[in-house]
Amino acid sequence: MEIRRLPTEDDALRRYAAELWLPYHRDLAAAVDAHALADWSDERFVERNVEFTRNRLEDDGNRGWVAARAPDGVDVDPATASVAHPDLELTGLLLTSVDECPDPFDRPDRLVIGEIYVAEPYRGSGLADRLVERAEVDAREQDCGELRLDVDVDNERAMAFYEQQGFEPYRRQLTRDVE
Template sequence: MEIRRLPAEEAAVRRYAEELWVPYNRELEAVVESHTLADDVDLVDEQVPWALEKLEATDYRIAVAIDTDEAGSIAGTDATLAGFIATDRDPCPSVFDRPDRVVVCDIYVREPYRGTGLAHHLMSRAGTRADEAGCSEAVLSVDVDNDRALAFYGKSGFEPLRHRMRVDVADLDGWDEKQ
Protein backbone atom coordinates (compact mmCIF):
# COMPACT_ATOMS: atom_id res chain seq x y z
CA MET A 1 0.00 0.00 0.00
CA GLU A 2 1.30 3.41 -0.92
CA ILE A 3 -0.14 6.78 0.06
CA ARG A 4 0.41 9.51 -2.50
CA ARG A 5 -0.58 13.15 -2.71
CA LEU A 6 -3.29 13.69 -5.30
CA PRO A 7 -1.88 16.04 -7.92
CA ALA A 8 -3.92 18.90 -9.36
CA GLU A 9 -4.23 17.06 -12.68
CA GLU A 10 -7.62 16.49 -14.25
CA ALA A 11 -7.16 12.80 -15.07
CA ALA A 12 -5.98 11.95 -11.54
CA VAL A 13 -8.73 14.01 -9.90
CA ARG A 14 -11.36 12.44 -12.17
CA ARG A 15 -10.24 8.94 -11.18
CA TYR A 16 -10.23 9.93 -7.50
CA ALA A 17 -13.74 11.40 -7.86
CA GLU A 18 -15.12 8.33 -9.65
CA GLU A 19 -13.52 5.63 -7.50
CA LEU A 20 -13.36 7.24 -4.06
CA TRP A 21 -15.24 10.53 -3.67
CA VAL A 22 -18.57 9.40 -5.15
CA PRO A 23 -18.62 6.03 -3.30
CA TYR A 24 -17.66 7.81 -0.05
CA ASN A 25 -20.50 10.28 -0.41
CA ARG A 26 -22.99 7.58 -1.45
CA GLU A 27 -22.11 5.57 1.68
CA LEU A 28 -22.36 8.68 3.83
CA GLU A 29 -25.72 9.48 2.27
CA ALA A 30 -26.99 6.06 3.37
CA VAL A 31 -25.83 6.58 6.97
CA VAL A 32 -26.31 10.29 7.62
CA GLU A 33 -29.83 11.62 7.24
CA SER A 34 -28.74 15.18 6.41
CA HIS A 35 -26.19 14.12 3.77
CA THR A 36 -28.14 14.09 0.51
CA LEU A 37 -26.53 14.32 -2.92
CA ALA A 38 -28.15 16.13 -5.82
CA ASP A 39 -29.98 13.89 -8.29
CA ASP A 40 -29.91 16.26 -11.25
CA VAL A 41 -26.14 16.68 -11.73
CA ASP A 42 -23.23 14.50 -12.80
CA LEU A 43 -21.40 14.23 -9.49
CA VAL A 44 -17.99 13.58 -11.03
CA ASP A 45 -18.29 16.43 -13.54
CA GLU A 46 -19.23 18.78 -10.70
CA GLN A 47 -16.58 17.51 -8.27
CA VAL A 48 -13.55 17.56 -10.61
CA PRO A 49 -13.32 21.35 -11.16
CA TRP A 50 -14.12 22.01 -7.50
CA ALA A 51 -11.35 19.65 -6.35
CA LEU A 52 -8.88 21.01 -8.90
CA GLU A 53 -9.48 24.54 -7.65
CA LYS A 54 -9.04 23.44 -4.01
CA LEU A 55 -5.87 21.46 -4.80
CA GLU A 56 -4.32 24.50 -6.44
CA ALA A 57 -4.77 26.40 -3.16
CA THR A 58 -1.73 26.26 -0.93
CA ASP A 59 -3.28 24.65 2.15
CA TYR A 60 -5.65 21.96 0.84
CA ARG A 61 -4.36 18.41 0.26
CA ILE A 62 -5.80 15.04 -0.67
CA ALA A 63 -3.74 11.91 -0.05
CA VAL A 64 -4.82 8.72 -1.83
CA ALA A 65 -4.03 5.17 -0.71
CA ILE A 66 -3.13 2.97 -3.67
CA ASP A 67 -2.95 -0.80 -3.42
CA THR A 68 0.20 -1.16 -5.51
CA ASP A 69 3.95 -1.37 -5.50
CA GLU A 70 4.27 0.05 -9.00
CA ALA A 71 5.40 3.56 -9.81
CA GLY A 72 3.39 5.87 -11.97
CA SER A 73 0.71 8.47 -11.75
CA ILE A 74 -2.56 7.94 -9.95
CA ALA A 75 -4.37 8.30 -13.25
CA GLY A 76 -1.98 6.00 -15.08
CA THR A 77 -1.93 2.97 -12.80
CA ASP A 78 -4.43 0.12 -12.89
CA ALA A 79 -4.01 -0.41 -9.15
CA THR A 80 -6.98 -0.10 -6.83
CA LEU A 81 -7.57 3.17 -5.05
CA ALA A 82 -8.21 2.01 -1.48
CA GLY A 83 -9.01 5.23 0.38
CA PHE A 84 -8.23 8.89 0.87
CA ILE A 85 -7.86 11.69 3.38
CA ALA A 86 -8.43 15.36 2.63
CA THR A 87 -6.90 18.00 4.89
CA ASP A 88 -6.77 21.75 5.07
CA ARG A 89 -4.80 24.15 7.23
CA ASP A 90 -6.57 26.41 9.73
CA PRO A 91 -4.11 29.10 10.80
CA CYS A 92 -4.97 30.94 13.99
CA PRO A 93 -5.40 34.70 13.83
CA SER A 94 -3.00 36.47 16.20
CA VAL A 95 -5.88 37.73 18.37
CA PHE A 96 -6.60 34.20 19.61
CA ASP A 97 -4.49 32.02 21.84
CA ARG A 98 -4.72 28.65 20.14
CA PRO A 99 -2.41 26.71 17.87
CA ASP A 100 -2.68 26.48 14.12
CA ARG A 101 -4.62 23.36 13.18
CA VAL A 102 -4.91 20.85 10.40
CA VAL A 103 -8.53 20.14 9.58
CA VAL A 104 -9.38 16.61 8.49
CA CYS A 105 -12.04 17.43 5.90
CA ASP A 106 -12.83 13.87 4.80
CA ILE A 107 -11.45 10.37 5.30
CA TYR A 108 -12.64 7.24 3.54
CA VAL A 109 -11.53 3.62 3.28
CA ARG A 110 -13.18 1.29 0.78
CA GLU A 111 -14.93 -1.77 2.24
CA PRO A 112 -12.30 -4.43 1.42
CA TYR A 113 -9.63 -2.37 3.20
CA ARG A 114 -11.56 -1.62 6.40
CA GLY A 115 -10.07 -3.20 9.49
CA THR A 116 -6.61 -3.36 7.91
CA GLY A 117 -5.19 -0.31 9.66
CA LEU A 118 -5.42 1.85 6.54
CA ALA A 119 -7.55 4.49 8.28
CA HIS A 120 -4.82 4.81 10.92
CA HIS A 121 -2.19 5.21 8.19
CA LEU A 122 -4.29 7.93 6.57
CA MET A 123 -4.68 9.71 9.91
CA SER A 124 -0.93 9.42 10.38
CA ARG A 125 -0.59 11.16 7.03
CA ALA A 126 -2.69 14.00 8.49
CA GLY A 127 -0.25 14.12 11.41
CA THR A 128 2.69 14.40 9.02
CA ARG A 129 0.84 17.13 7.16
CA ALA A 130 0.28 18.97 10.46
CA ASP A 131 3.98 18.71 11.34
CA GLU A 132 5.00 20.03 7.92
CA ALA A 133 2.54 22.94 8.23
CA GLY A 134 3.68 23.82 11.77
CA CYS A 135 0.33 22.83 13.29
CA SER A 136 0.10 21.18 16.70
CA GLU A 137 -3.56 20.11 16.55
CA ALA A 138 -5.84 18.24 14.20
CA VAL A 139 -9.59 18.81 14.21
CA LEU A 140 -12.53 17.40 12.31
CA SER A 141 -16.30 17.46 12.13
CA VAL A 142 -18.38 14.32 12.28
CA ASP A 143 -22.10 13.79 11.84
CA VAL A 144 -23.87 12.85 15.06
CA ASP A 145 -25.54 9.85 13.39
CA ASN A 146 -22.32 8.41 11.94
CA ASP A 147 -21.70 5.90 14.73
CA ARG A 148 -18.83 4.11 13.00
CA ALA A 149 -16.89 7.34 12.48
CA LEU A 150 -17.61 8.54 16.01
CA ALA A 151 -16.25 5.28 17.42
CA PHE A 152 -13.12 5.42 15.24
CA TYR A 153 -12.33 9.03 16.14
CA GLY A 154 -12.92 8.39 19.83
CA LYS A 155 -10.56 5.39 19.80
CA SER A 156 -8.03 7.51 17.91
CA GLY A 157 -7.92 10.10 20.69
CA PHE A 158 -10.18 12.83 19.31
CA GLU A 159 -12.27 14.61 21.93
CA PRO A 160 -15.35 16.79 21.46
CA LEU A 161 -14.40 20.44 21.11
CA ARG A 162 -17.71 22.09 20.29
CA HIS A 163 -21.17 21.29 19.04
CA ARG A 164 -22.26 22.46 15.61
CA MET A 165 -26.00 22.91 15.29
CA ARG A 166 -28.30 23.73 12.37
CA VAL A 167 -31.70 25.23 11.79
CA ASP A 168 -33.70 26.03 8.66
CA VAL A 169 -33.59 29.77 8.02
CA ALA A 170 -37.38 29.80 7.72
CA ASP A 171 -37.51 28.74 11.36
CA LEU A 172 -35.62 31.90 12.35
CA ASP A 173 -38.43 34.14 11.07
CA GLY A 174 -40.21 35.76 13.97
CA TRP A 175 -37.46 35.08 16.53
CA ASP A 176 -37.49 38.71 17.61
CA GLU A 177 -41.15 38.30 18.60
CA LYS A 178 -40.33 35.09 20.55
CA GLN A 179 -37.85 36.87 22.82
Template sequence: MEIRRLPADEAAVRRYVEELWLPYHRHLEATVDAHALADDIDLVAEETEFRLDLLETESHRTWIAVDGTDSDGSRGGLDGELAGFVATDVDESPVVFDRPDRLVVGDIYVRGPYRGRGIARELLSRAAKRARETGCSELTLDVDADNEHARSVYETLGFETRRRQMTVAAEEL
Protein backbone atom coordinates in the same frame (compact mmCIF):
# COMPACT_ATOMS: atom_id res chain seq x y z
CA MET B 1 -0.32 -0.09 0.61
CA GLU B 2 1.13 3.32 -0.09
CA ILE B 3 -0.16 6.75 0.80
CA ARG B 4 0.31 9.05 -2.19
CA ARG B 5 -0.56 12.68 -2.72
CA LEU B 6 -3.37 13.28 -5.20
CA PRO B 7 -1.81 15.22 -8.08
CA ALA B 8 -3.54 18.22 -9.65
CA ASP B 9 -4.02 16.17 -12.81
CA GLU B 10 -7.49 15.96 -14.37
CA ALA B 11 -7.42 12.23 -15.09
CA ALA B 12 -6.18 11.37 -11.58
CA VAL B 13 -8.71 13.69 -9.93
CA ARG B 14 -11.57 12.30 -12.03
CA ARG B 15 -10.60 8.76 -11.01
CA TYR B 16 -10.43 9.81 -7.36
CA VAL B 17 -13.89 11.43 -7.62
CA GLU B 18 -15.43 8.41 -9.37
CA GLU B 19 -13.86 5.66 -7.26
CA LEU B 20 -13.55 7.25 -3.80
CA TRP B 21 -15.22 10.62 -3.33
CA LEU B 22 -18.56 9.77 -4.93
CA PRO B 23 -18.94 6.32 -3.28
CA TYR B 24 -18.07 7.92 0.08
CA HIS B 25 -20.73 10.59 -0.30
CA ARG B 26 -23.28 8.09 -1.66
CA HIS B 27 -22.65 5.99 1.46
CA LEU B 28 -23.14 9.03 3.69
CA GLU B 29 -26.25 10.00 1.75
CA ALA B 30 -27.73 6.57 2.50
CA THR B 31 -26.75 6.41 6.16
CA VAL B 32 -26.52 9.93 7.58
CA ASP B 33 -29.45 12.26 8.09
CA ALA B 34 -29.28 15.53 6.14
CA HIS B 35 -26.47 14.43 3.80
CA ALA B 36 -27.74 14.61 0.25
CA LEU B 37 -26.05 15.16 -3.08
CA ALA B 38 -27.54 17.29 -5.83
CA ASP B 39 -29.33 15.25 -8.46
CA ASP B 40 -29.59 17.80 -11.25
CA ILE B 41 -25.89 18.24 -12.09
CA ASP B 42 -22.99 16.13 -13.36
CA LEU B 43 -21.46 15.36 -9.95
CA VAL B 44 -18.23 13.91 -11.33
CA ALA B 45 -17.53 16.87 -13.63
CA GLU B 46 -18.42 19.48 -11.00
CA GLU B 47 -16.43 17.82 -8.22
CA THR B 48 -13.45 17.19 -10.50
CA GLU B 49 -13.30 20.88 -11.40
CA PHE B 50 -13.73 21.90 -7.76
CA ARG B 51 -10.97 19.51 -6.58
CA LEU B 52 -8.57 20.62 -9.30
CA ASP B 53 -8.95 24.22 -8.13
CA LEU B 54 -8.55 23.18 -4.49
CA LEU B 55 -5.40 21.18 -5.21
CA GLU B 56 -3.80 24.33 -6.62
CA THR B 57 -4.02 26.06 -3.24
CA GLU B 58 -1.18 25.90 -0.73
CA SER B 59 -3.36 24.94 2.23
CA HIS B 60 -5.13 21.90 0.75
CA ARG B 61 -3.81 18.36 0.37
CA THR B 62 -5.52 15.07 -0.47
CA TRP B 63 -3.77 11.74 -0.01
CA ILE B 64 -4.86 8.45 -1.50
CA ALA B 65 -4.22 4.96 -0.12
CA VAL B 66 -3.13 2.94 -3.17
CA ASP B 67 -2.87 -0.85 -3.18
CA GLY B 68 -0.49 -2.26 -5.77
CA THR B 69 1.94 -1.00 -8.36
CA ASP B 70 1.32 1.21 -11.35
CA SER B 71 0.96 -0.13 -14.88
CA ASP B 72 4.62 0.70 -15.58
CA GLY B 73 5.72 -1.25 -12.48
CA SER B 74 6.51 1.86 -10.47
CA ARG B 75 4.87 2.95 -7.24
CA GLY B 76 4.45 6.67 -7.84
CA GLY B 77 1.13 7.17 -9.61
CA LEU B 78 -2.42 6.16 -8.91
CA ASP B 79 -2.71 3.12 -11.20
CA GLY B 80 -3.14 0.62 -8.34
CA GLU B 81 -6.40 -0.09 -6.54
CA LEU B 82 -7.67 3.01 -4.71
CA ALA B 83 -8.42 1.97 -1.14
CA GLY B 84 -9.19 5.25 0.63
CA PHE B 85 -8.40 8.92 1.02
CA VAL B 86 -8.00 11.82 3.41
CA ALA B 87 -8.51 15.47 2.44
CA THR B 88 -7.06 18.23 4.62
CA ASP B 89 -6.80 22.00 4.87
CA VAL B 90 -4.70 24.25 7.08
CA ASP B 91 -6.79 26.44 9.42
CA GLU B 92 -4.54 29.28 10.56
CA SER B 93 -5.62 30.92 13.79
CA PRO B 94 -6.06 34.69 13.68
CA VAL B 95 -3.62 36.37 16.07
CA VAL B 96 -6.49 37.60 18.26
CA PHE B 97 -7.27 34.04 19.37
CA ASP B 98 -5.17 32.02 21.76
CA ARG B 99 -5.33 28.75 19.88
CA PRO B 100 -2.92 26.88 17.67
CA ASP B 101 -3.13 26.53 13.92
CA ARG B 102 -4.98 23.33 13.04
CA LEU B 103 -5.06 20.89 10.21
CA VAL B 104 -8.69 20.20 9.37
CA VAL B 105 -9.55 16.74 8.10
CA GLY B 106 -12.40 17.54 5.71
CA ASP B 107 -13.09 13.98 4.59
CA ILE B 108 -11.64 10.56 5.28
CA TYR B 109 -12.86 7.33 3.74
CA VAL B 110 -11.74 3.73 3.39
CA ARG B 111 -13.52 1.46 0.92
CA GLY B 112 -15.35 -1.52 2.43
CA PRO B 113 -12.96 -4.29 1.35
CA TYR B 114 -10.06 -2.41 2.93
CA ARG B 115 -11.62 -1.60 6.31
CA GLY B 116 -10.10 -3.10 9.43
CA ARG B 117 -6.55 -3.03 8.02
CA GLY B 118 -5.34 0.16 9.70
CA ILE B 119 -5.66 2.31 6.58
CA ALA B 120 -7.61 5.06 8.36
CA ARG B 121 -4.77 5.24 10.90
CA GLU B 122 -2.20 5.44 8.05
CA LEU B 123 -4.16 8.21 6.34
CA LEU B 124 -4.50 10.17 9.58
CA SER B 125 -0.80 9.64 10.30
CA ARG B 126 -0.03 11.22 6.92
CA ALA B 127 -2.34 14.09 7.81
CA ALA B 128 -0.52 14.47 11.16
CA LYS B 129 2.79 14.63 9.29
CA ARG B 130 1.35 17.43 7.14
CA ALA B 131 0.20 19.18 10.31
CA ARG B 132 3.73 19.09 11.70
CA GLU B 133 5.20 20.26 8.36
CA THR B 134 2.90 23.29 8.33
CA GLY B 135 3.30 24.19 12.01
CA CYS B 136 -0.17 22.99 13.02
CA SER B 137 -0.19 21.40 16.45
CA GLU B 138 -3.67 19.89 16.20
CA LEU B 139 -5.82 17.88 13.83
CA THR B 140 -9.53 18.51 13.89
CA LEU B 141 -12.49 17.02 12.08
CA ASP B 142 -16.26 17.06 12.01
CA VAL B 143 -18.20 13.82 12.24
CA ASP B 144 -21.90 13.37 11.70
CA ALA B 145 -23.68 12.82 15.00
CA ASP B 146 -25.37 9.65 13.77
CA ASN B 147 -22.23 8.11 12.26
CA GLU B 148 -21.44 5.92 15.24
CA HIS B 149 -18.83 3.80 13.46
CA ALA B 150 -16.77 6.83 12.43
CA ARG B 151 -17.03 8.36 15.91
CA SER B 152 -15.78 5.09 17.40
CA VAL B 153 -12.80 4.96 15.01
CA TYR B 154 -11.83 8.56 15.78
CA GLU B 155 -12.14 8.06 19.53
CA THR B 156 -9.98 4.93 19.30
CA LEU B 157 -7.34 7.06 17.56
CA GLY B 158 -7.43 9.65 20.36
CA PHE B 159 -9.80 12.32 19.00
CA GLU B 160 -11.91 14.01 21.67
CA THR B 161 -15.16 15.93 21.33
CA ARG B 162 -14.57 19.60 22.09
CA ARG B 163 -17.48 21.30 20.38
CA ARG B 164 -20.89 20.42 19.04
CA GLN B 165 -22.20 21.93 15.86
CA MET B 166 -25.91 22.65 15.85
CA THR B 167 -28.19 23.76 13.03
CA VAL B 168 -31.70 25.09 12.62
CA ALA B 169 -33.70 26.02 9.55
CA ALA B 170 -33.74 29.80 9.18
CA GLU B 171 -37.52 29.92 8.80
CA GLU B 172 -37.93 28.22 12.18
CA LEU B 173 -36.42 31.16 14.09
Protein backbone atom coordinates in the same frame (compact mmCIF):
# COMPACT_ATOMS: atom_id res chain seq x y z
CA MET C 1 -0.32 0.09 0.03
CA GLU C 2 1.05 3.55 -0.70
CA ILE C 3 -0.35 6.89 0.45
CA ARG C 4 0.60 9.71 -1.86
CA ARG C 5 -0.41 13.23 -2.86
CA LEU C 6 -3.41 13.61 -5.09
CA PRO C 7 -2.26 15.34 -8.30
CA THR C 8 -4.37 18.03 -9.95
CA GLU C 9 -4.36 16.59 -13.48
CA ASP C 10 -7.84 16.02 -14.91
CA ASP C 11 -7.47 12.28 -15.51
CA ALA C 12 -6.22 11.65 -11.96
CA LEU C 13 -8.97 13.82 -10.45
CA ARG C 14 -11.65 12.07 -12.52
CA ARG C 15 -10.52 8.66 -11.35
CA TYR C 16 -10.26 9.85 -7.74
CA ALA C 17 -13.76 11.37 -7.91
CA ALA C 18 -15.34 8.30 -9.51
CA GLU C 19 -13.66 5.62 -7.40
CA LEU C 20 -13.21 7.31 -4.01
CA TRP C 21 -15.04 10.61 -3.59
CA LEU C 22 -18.41 9.52 -4.99
CA PRO C 23 -18.50 6.15 -3.16
CA TYR C 24 -17.52 7.98 0.06
CA HIS C 25 -20.42 10.38 -0.24
CA ARG C 26 -22.85 7.63 -1.27
CA ASP C 27 -21.84 5.61 1.81
CA LEU C 28 -22.23 8.69 3.98
CA ALA C 29 -25.64 9.48 2.47
CA ALA C 30 -26.78 5.93 3.28
CA ALA C 31 -25.64 6.29 6.91
CA VAL C 32 -26.50 9.93 7.63
CA ASP C 33 -29.90 11.41 6.75
CA ALA C 34 -28.54 14.96 6.49
CA HIS C 35 -26.05 13.94 3.80
CA ALA C 36 -28.49 13.36 0.93
CA LEU C 37 -27.03 13.73 -2.56
CA ALA C 38 -28.60 15.47 -5.53
CA ASP C 39 -30.27 13.33 -8.18
CA TRP C 40 -27.40 13.62 -10.66
CA SER C 41 -25.66 11.18 -12.97
CA ASP C 42 -22.30 9.80 -11.88
CA GLU C 43 -20.68 11.74 -14.71
CA ARG C 44 -22.07 15.04 -13.44
CA PHE C 45 -20.86 14.33 -9.88
CA VAL C 46 -17.40 13.47 -11.18
CA GLU C 47 -17.05 16.49 -13.46
CA ARG C 48 -18.25 18.90 -10.76
CA ASN C 49 -15.83 17.36 -8.26
CA VAL C 50 -12.85 17.57 -10.63
CA GLU C 51 -13.11 21.36 -10.84
CA PHE C 52 -13.93 21.76 -7.14
CA THR C 53 -11.04 19.55 -5.97
CA ARG C 54 -8.53 21.15 -8.34
CA ASN C 55 -9.46 24.63 -7.08
CA ARG C 56 -9.28 23.46 -3.49
CA LEU C 57 -5.86 21.81 -3.89
CA GLU C 58 -4.42 24.90 -5.55
CA ASP C 59 -5.06 26.92 -2.35
CA ASP C 60 -2.15 27.08 0.09
CA GLY C 61 -2.51 24.72 3.02
CA ASN C 62 -4.89 22.32 1.26
CA ARG C 63 -3.71 18.83 0.41
CA GLY C 64 -5.25 15.69 -0.97
CA TRP C 65 -3.95 12.17 -0.41
CA VAL C 66 -4.90 8.84 -1.97
CA ALA C 67 -4.08 5.33 -0.86
CA ALA C 68 -3.36 2.95 -3.72
CA ARG C 69 -2.19 -0.59 -4.26
CA ALA C 70 -1.23 -2.84 -7.12
CA PRO C 71 -3.44 -5.93 -7.26
CA ASP C 72 -1.66 -9.29 -7.04
CA GLY C 73 0.04 -10.18 -10.29
CA VAL C 74 -0.02 -6.62 -11.64
CA ASP C 75 3.36 -5.04 -12.36
CA VAL C 76 2.73 -1.42 -11.40
CA ASP C 77 4.40 0.56 -8.61
CA PRO C 78 1.72 2.39 -6.58
CA ALA C 79 4.35 4.86 -5.31
CA THR C 80 5.20 6.15 -8.79
CA ALA C 81 2.37 5.19 -11.17
CA SER C 82 -0.13 7.84 -12.12
CA VAL C 83 -3.27 7.88 -10.00
CA ALA C 84 -5.06 7.53 -13.34
CA HIS C 85 -3.24 4.25 -14.17
CA PRO C 86 -6.01 1.71 -14.89
CA ASP C 87 -4.25 -1.15 -13.08
CA LEU C 88 -3.78 0.80 -9.86
CA GLU C 89 -6.46 0.17 -7.24
CA LEU C 90 -7.49 3.28 -5.29
CA THR C 91 -8.32 2.27 -1.71
CA GLY C 92 -8.67 5.43 0.39
CA LEU C 93 -8.69 9.22 0.49
CA LEU C 94 -7.72 12.01 2.85
CA LEU C 95 -8.31 15.74 2.32
CA THR C 96 -6.73 18.26 4.69
CA SER C 97 -6.60 22.02 5.08
CA VAL C 98 -4.98 24.45 7.50
CA ASP C 99 -7.17 26.45 9.87
CA GLU C 100 -4.87 29.33 10.82
CA CYS C 101 -5.39 30.90 14.21
CA PRO C 102 -5.91 34.69 14.10
CA ASP C 103 -3.32 36.67 16.09
CA PRO C 104 -5.57 37.70 19.02
CA PHE C 105 -6.26 34.09 20.00
CA ASP C 106 -3.98 31.82 21.98
CA ARG C 107 -4.24 28.48 20.22
CA PRO C 108 -2.15 26.70 17.62
CA ASP C 109 -3.02 26.47 13.95
CA ARG C 110 -5.07 23.33 13.26
CA LEU C 111 -4.94 20.87 10.44
CA VAL C 112 -8.51 20.03 9.49
CA ILE C 113 -9.30 16.58 8.17
CA GLY C 114 -12.02 17.48 5.70
CA GLU C 115 -12.66 14.00 4.35
CA ILE C 116 -11.30 10.56 5.13
CA TYR C 117 -12.54 7.38 3.47
CA VAL C 118 -11.50 3.76 3.13
CA ALA C 119 -13.03 1.64 0.36
CA GLU C 120 -15.19 -1.22 1.62
CA PRO C 121 -12.76 -4.11 1.01
CA TYR C 122 -10.05 -2.35 3.05
CA ARG C 123 -12.05 -1.41 6.12
CA GLY C 124 -10.53 -2.99 9.20
CA SER C 125 -7.14 -3.30 7.48
CA GLY C 126 -5.49 -0.45 9.39
CA LEU C 127 -5.64 1.89 6.39
CA ALA C 128 -7.78 4.44 8.27
CA ASP C 129 -5.13 4.50 11.02
CA ARG C 130 -2.46 5.12 8.37
CA LEU C 131 -4.50 7.97 6.87
CA VAL C 132 -4.78 9.64 10.29
CA GLU C 133 -1.02 9.16 10.72
CA ARG C 134 -0.56 10.84 7.31
CA ALA C 135 -2.66 13.76 8.58
CA GLU C 136 -0.41 14.01 11.65
CA VAL C 137 2.67 14.20 9.42
CA ASP C 138 0.88 16.79 7.28
CA ALA C 139 0.12 18.80 10.43
CA ARG C 140 3.78 18.79 11.49
CA GLU C 141 4.91 19.74 7.97
CA GLN C 142 2.55 22.73 8.03
CA ASP C 143 3.40 23.74 11.63
CA CYS C 144 -0.03 22.89 12.99
CA GLY C 145 -0.30 21.93 16.65
CA GLU C 146 -3.71 20.25 16.50
CA LEU C 147 -5.85 18.03 14.30
CA ARG C 148 -9.55 18.81 13.93
CA LEU C 149 -12.43 17.22 12.08
CA ASP C 150 -16.19 17.33 11.89
CA VAL C 151 -18.24 14.16 12.12
CA ASP C 152 -21.98 13.68 11.81
CA VAL C 153 -23.46 12.84 15.21
CA ASP C 154 -25.39 9.88 13.82
CA ASN C 155 -22.32 8.34 12.16
CA GLU C 156 -21.59 6.06 15.11
CA ARG C 157 -18.90 4.00 13.39
CA ALA C 158 -16.89 7.10 12.52
CA MET C 159 -17.40 8.57 16.00
CA ALA C 160 -16.04 5.39 17.61
CA PHE C 161 -13.02 5.36 15.28
CA TYR C 162 -12.16 9.01 15.96
CA GLU C 163 -12.50 8.56 19.70
CA GLN C 164 -10.18 5.53 19.48
CA GLN C 165 -7.72 7.81 17.65
CA GLY C 166 -7.76 10.23 20.60
CA PHE C 167 -10.09 12.90 19.18
CA GLU C 168 -12.24 14.61 21.81
CA PRO C 169 -15.31 16.81 21.48
CA TYR C 170 -14.35 20.47 21.13
CA ARG C 171 -17.47 22.32 20.13
CA ARG C 172 -21.06 21.55 19.45
CA GLN C 173 -22.27 22.66 16.04
CA LEU C 174 -25.92 23.59 15.65
CA THR C 175 -27.91 24.20 12.48
CA ARG C 176 -31.43 25.16 11.52
CA ASP C 177 -33.34 25.81 8.35
CA VAL C 178 -33.83 29.38 7.14
CA GLU C 179 -37.51 30.25 6.98
